Amino acid sequence: MTPIEWQIATISAITPETPEVKTFGLSLPAWMRHQAGQHYDVRLRAPDGYVAQRSYSIASAPETMGRVDLTVEHIDGGEVSGYLHEVPMVGDRIEVRGPIGGYFVWDEKKGGPLLLIAGGSGVVPLMAMLRHRKAVGSTVPTRLLFSARSFDDLIYREELAALAADGSGLEVRFTLTRSQPPGWTGFTRRIDLPMLTEVAGPLGREPLCYICGPTLLVEAAANGLGDLGIAPGRIRTERFGPTGS
Amino acid sequence: MVRQVQTEAGVDEKFVTRGFVGRSREPQSRAERIPPGQYETRDFPVLSAGPTPRVKLDKWSFSIEGLVKQKVGWSWDEFQALPAQDFLVDIHCVTKWSKLDTRWRGVSVDTLLEHVELDPRAQFVTAFTWEGYTTNMPLTDIINGRAFVAYQYDGQPLPAAHGGPVRLVVPQLYFWKSAKWVTGLRLMDKDRSGFWEQAGYNNHGDPWKEERYTGD
Numbered sequence: 535m536t537p538i539e540w541q542i543a544t545i546s547a548i549t550p551e552t553p554e555v556k557t558f559g560l561s562l563p564a565w566m567r568h569q570a571g572q573h574y575d576v577r578l579r580a581p582d583g584y585v586a587q588r589s590y591s592i593a594s595a596p597e598t599m600g601r602v603d604l605t606v607e608h609i610d611g612g613e614v615s616g617y618l619h620e621v622p623m624v625g626d627r628i629e630v631r632g633p634i635g636g637y638f639v640w641d642e643k644k645g646g647p648l649l650l651i652a653g654g655s656g657v658v659p660l661m662a663m664l665r666h667r668k669a670v671g672s673t674v675p676t677r678l679l680f681s682a683r684s685f686d687d688l689i690y691r692e693e694l695a696a697l698a699a700d701g702s703g704l705e706v707r708f709t710l711t712r713s714q715p716p717g718w719t720g721f722t723r724r725i726d727l728p729m730l731t732e733v734a735g736p737l738g739r740e741p742l743c744y745i746c747g748p749t750l751l752v753e754a755a756a757n758g759l760g761d762l763g764i765a766p767g768r769i770r771t772e773r774f775g776p777t778g779s
Numbered sequence: 780m781v782r783q784v785q786t787e788a789g790v791d792e793k794f795v796t797r798g799f800v801g802r803s804r805e806p807q808s809r810a811e812r813i814p815p816g817q818y819e820t821r822d823f824p825v826l827s828a829g830p831t832p833r834v835k836l837d838k839w840s841f842s843i844e845g846l847v848k849q850k851v852g853w854s855w856d857e858f859q860a861l862p863a864q865d866f867l868v869d870i871h872c873v874t875k876w877s878k879l880d881t882r883w884r885g886v887s888v889d890t891l892l893e894h895v896e897l898d899p900r901a902q903f904v905t906a907f908t909w910e911g912y913t914t915n916m917p918l919t920d921i922i923n924g925r926a927f928v929a930y931q932y933d934g935q936p937l938p939a940a941h942g943g944p945v946r947l948v949v950p951q952l953y954f955w956k957s958a959k960w961v962t963g964l965r966l967m968d969k970d971r972s973g974f975w976e977q978a979g980y981n982n983h984g985d986p987w988k989e990e991r992y993t994g995d
Contacts (some may be wrong), residue, residue: 535994540790574903578799587816613802636978646786749825755832766830773825
């Protein structure tokens with residue numbers, strides 16, 4: 535079988551999303567259609583041959599041809615995310631390979647109703663799903679529950695609001711766990727069972743669920759959905775970050 | 780998954796990323812234990828495809844089946860009574876982190892296999908689990924002291940998120956082969972791809988050969 539080859543992408547755009555998050559538009563010489571939810575590996579190489587690799591979720595829809603957008607959160611002390619946030623400029627070249635991953639993926643054929651739950655930059659692969667949903671004109675009933683620390687940490691906030699207003703059957707709910715702006719009407723706490731009941735309830739007993747975020751959030755959300763009677767096989771998870779224990 | 784990639788996309792091995800220096804290098808002896816493309820972490824990240832199952836110990840059993848003369852199974856109490864050992868191993872996750880000197884306690888796969896008579900055709904193994912995940916490997920990768928079934932991590936009962944009550948540990952393969960919530964091994968004459976192996980990940984998964992994805 536042919537391996538997924540490394541290729542040299544050219545950075546075609548760098549877009550700040552929040553103070554800690556940027557999106558890198560990459561032009562690819564060997565672009566391949568991905569599935570929403572997949573990732574690319576990025577490889578950095580120092581002059582002495584030292585290399586560092588990380589995986590980053592694709593934010594763009596599969597329908598965006600010739601390019602992928604990777605949205606990257608700046609991790610404290612992060613060797614690769616720190617480099618990406620501080621050094622590259624548009625026109626710089628960078629080694630990548632992908633798309634990778636075959637389970638945490640959604641396309642219209644998988645149907646719904648769709649329940650997406652995100653913590654922080656865990657929204658990135660879910661955004662690819664929502665952009666795909668939009669690109670193919672899907673009206674699958676969909677709900678996104680997005681947890682972030684503060685209003686300014688809500689990645690894609692305006693685009694999400696626009697998608698939710700387009701009449702396609704998407705509802706977006708935010709929870710801000712650390713601080714809220716004046717007049718905030720969304721949730722103000724960590725994801726818990728009452729919140730999941732409220733958000734998931736209208737989707738019925740068998741929504742297809744994708745949860746991505748820090749480990750503790752994913753554990754809480756996945757266990758909660760289990761408590762609501764959703765079958766484990768309908769719940770797909772992707773976790774990042776330390777365990778906290 | 781076959782991927783056809785144009786040849787002009789190949790990467791010259793002399794490529795250097797502009798402005799990248801990297802963090803200070805580990806001392807040589809430690810660095811030599813980190814496979815290519817991996818970095819060392821002191822955390823213990825959790826990665827699973829779905830919810831953490833709630834394994835009920837009174838319903839739990841561990842079995843060895845397939846190409847064996849007689850299938851063998853252990854209840855939780857019987858499994859605890861098997862001769863256990865301590866293991867100190869380095870582990871490597873395909874998502875790029877490696878963790879050195881992890882401490883486990885459990886039962887060597889060799890010890891488990893002493894309880895069955897292997898059919899000589901048995902060459903491959905599928906590890907199966909409480910919640911349905913499977914992963915496959917050649918028998919040679921889990922015998923002769925190479926793998927164990929662990930129920931303690933760092934002196935404590937293995938937490939559920941890390942695969943408790945017991946998980947398989949196969950340190951010399953990427954860590955997705957170390958099936959969480961493992962409930963048995965099935966011996967087979969033919970190789971049969973497991974969960975991640977059917978979802979774009981390498982069938983073998985040797986970190987030292989960087990066998991991450993299908994076709995690597």
